[in-house]
Amino acid sequence: MITYMNLFRLLISVFLSTILTGLSAQEVKVGKTYEPHAGQEGKDVVWVPTPESQVETMLNLAKVTSKDFVIDLGSGDGRTVIAAAKLGAKSRGIEYDPNMVELSRKNADKEEVSDKVEFIQGDLFEADLSQASVITMFLAPACLAIAAAIIPIGPAPVIRTSSPNNSKLSAV
Numbered sequence: 001m002i003t004y005m006n007l008f009r010l011l012i013s014v015f016l017s018t019i020l021t022g023l024s025a026q027e028v029k030v031g032k033t034y035e036p037h038a039g040q041e042g043k044d045v046v047w048v049p050t051p052e053s054q055v056e057t058m059l060n061l062a063k064v065t066s067k068d069f070v071i072d073l074g075s076g077d078g079r080t081v082i083a084a085a086k087l088g089a090k091s092r093g094i095e096y097d098p099n100m101v102e103l104s105r106k107n108a109d110k111e112e113v114s115d116k117v118e119f120i121q122g123d124l125f126e127a128d129l130s131q132a133s134v135i136t137m138f139l140a141p142a143c144l145a146i147a148a149a150i151i152p153i154g155p156a157p158v159i160r161t162s163s164p165n166n167s168k169l170s171a172v
Helices: 004-031 052-061 079-086 098-110 141-150
Strands: 069-073 090-095 117-121 134-138 158-163 166-171
Touching (some): 079 090, 079 098, 090 098, 098 117, 134 141
Parallel strands (some): 069 134
16 A cells, blocks of 8 residues: 555655766766767758868968968867967867867867967857958858858958868868
């Protein structure tokens, strides 16, 4: 026979075990290091890391120096921003995914360029690009077309674009 007291104890036990199971799952998530994978969903496109050789080529084509301020749109894991900083440039990455922003900051710490970089969680289509002397992006062709249409081109910025489906770099 179930008494109110036994029913109360059962409900409390179920409640506490649910909470403890949830906390346990949270601890596993917190302890696990975030690792992105090529093809993961993003806001507008899937993430595909820019090959290091294309990062180097983009920055060389733009002739990035310590006098530049580089903004990378859709900065992902931060590799282009970090590479620009290693060339002496101040640089900023705009990335929608907060996990990628945090990963980028950790990567910049590892590469000892945190003092030259900034990573902002935000929409690349709404970013303030007015300070940039160089704008880089490695985006899907549809995003490149939209970005090229909305980026105000003044006398200073140099834009080097590339996409995962296009191994050639182009100046816009």
